[in-house]
Structure formats: C-alpha cells, structure tokens
Amino acid sequence: MSNRELCINIINEIDEERLSDVVILLKNIRDALDESLDDAYCLKLYEEYLDDPDPSKTEDVLLEDFAEQLEIDLTVEECSIIARGIAAYKENPDSYAILSDTL
Numbered sequence: 001m002s003n004r005e006l007c008i009n010i011i012n013e014i015d016e017e018r019l020s021d022v023v024i025l026l027k028n029i030r031d032a033l034d035e036s037l038d039d040a041y042c043l044k045l046y047e048e049y050l051d052d053p054d055p056s057k058t059e060d061v062l063l064e065d066f067a068e069q070l071e072i073d074l075t076v077e078e079c080s081i082i083a084r085g086i087a088a089y090k091e092n093p094d095s096y097a098i099l100s101d102t103l
Contacts, residue, residue, distance in 0.1 A: 001009075014022055049057065063082060065075045074082075 011019070011022060063079060064074070
C-alpha cells in the first residue's frame, strides 16, 4: 500500500467534525515541507556562492543600483527590510537563515 493510500485510509477513519482540524494540520505540514525545500535550495545557492572563486563577487553594489539592474522597483519599506537583513547577515555570515528570517 502506498503512503498516499495509507494517508487516505487514516483520514477515512476520522469523523467529519474533526476533519477540519486534519485539513489545517495537512496544510501546515505541506507549507513546512515547502519551506524546508526552499531553505535547502537557498543553502545550496549560498554554498555555491561561497565556493565561487570569482573575485568580483565581493564588490560592493548599492541596493538601488542592483535593483535597477534587475528592473525591480523597491519601496522605501522594502529597502529598509533588506538593509536589516544585510546587517543581520554581516553580524553572523555563517548563518544564511538570519537573512531569510529577517526578510
């Protein structure tokens, strides 16, 4: 029996009144799994960046210039959020999660 079939069988055993709780739990699990995949992808990109020997990767670029290069319009609030994330990262560069949690 597949995992999907096992899940369906378990759900079929739950009475209708409690199914709303199950729906909430399943959505939370799905979101946590999606977040976990996203975190793993970000960590992979971060590790690739650290391993990249290109010396230009450490050149400073103004946030506004970088956004303009990418054709992104940033609000003052978004710039502030990003600046706080960068400041947190500079305090602890070994933790990529600080930046993503700040944003």
